[in-house]
Amino acid sequence: AQKVTQAQTEISVVEKEDVTLDCVYETRDTTYYLFWYKQPPSGELVFLIRRNSFDEQNEISGRYSWNFQKSTSSFNFTITASQVVDSAVYFCALISSGSARQLTFGSGTQLTVLP
Amino acid sequence: NAGVTQTPKFQVLKTGQSMTLQCAQDMNHNSMYWYRQDPGMGLRLIYYSASEGTTDKGEVPNGYNVSRLNKREFSLRLESAAPSQTSVYFCASRLGQDNEQFFGPGTRLTVL
Numbered sequence: 001a002q003k004v005t006q007a008q009t010e011i012s013v014v015e016k017e018d019v020t021l022d023c024v025y026e027t028r029d030t031t032y033y034l035f036w037y038k039q040p041p042s043g044e045l046v047f048l049i050r051r052n053s054f055d056e057q058n059e060i061s062g063r064y065s066w067n068f069q070k071s072t073s074s075f076n077f078t079i080t081a082s083q084v085v086d087s088a089v090y091f092c093a094l095i096s097s098g099s100a101r102q103l104t105f106g107s108g109t110q111l112t113v114l115p
Numbered sequence: 116n117a118g119v120t121q122t123p124k125f126q127v128l129k130t131g132q133s134m135t136l137q138c139a140q141d142m143n144h145n146s147m148y149w150y151r152q153d154p155g156m157g158l159r160l161i162y163y164s165a166s167e168g169t170t171d172k173g174e175v176p177n178g179y180n181v182s183r184l185n186k187r188e189f190s191l192r193l194e195s196a197a198p199s200q201t202s203v204y205f206c207a208s209r210l211g212q213d214n215e216q217f218f219g220p221g222t223r224l225t226v227l
Binding site: 009033035037043044045047050052091095101102103105107108 | 155156158159163212214216
């Protein structure tokens with residue numbers, strides 16, 4: 001069985017602050033893939049990043065960065081200099097071979113960025 | 116290139132009514148999925164189709180049926196709607212087993 005835990009249900013920050021969204025996963029497989037999705041107030045789900053279990057390099061894309069640590073089974077997402085437009089629900093998700101390669105989602109973190 | 120499209124966007128049903136949610140993708144993806152999203156529970160998989168001609172149950176299949184009509188289209192049917200099926204339904208597709216999924220805009224369904 002696999003599981004994704006996003007312990008932070010809601011986070012509020014003031015614009016320009018940095019914020020980190022936590023994601024902890026569980027899987028028995030050695031090959032797996034981790035994802036982050038964004039769901040803005042309009043409701044659509046937007047793919048942000050995919051990372052496989054053999055690549056522990058951190059990734060940066062503009063103000064977004066991701067820290068993958070296999071030792072702690074975490075795949076955390078940091079937004080630097082947050083903006084109001086970053087307000088959304090963010091989902092972490094996992095695919096592993098043991099789950100018939102189905103995507104398991106965490107329950108999401110509601111991020112509110114205040115002006 | 117429209118990606119993943121869903122119809123309708125909104126629907127209100129009475130208990131016991133039936134309806135079909137439509138989904139189509141134009142990305143030539145092999146796999147398609149139906150999820151439901153309920154407050155505080157993330158997305159839960161209802162049914163999926165790993166390839167044209169196959170369908171399988173996900174985490175919460177009871178009360179639903181699906182049809183993979185062709186490679187592009189995957190429909191979800193509620194035969195006898197119940198208030199517990201009030202939710203937002205998302206269709207998704209992906210190219211291969213380990214690739215990211217792309218989601219449609221969702222259908223907000225209310226069952227009275």
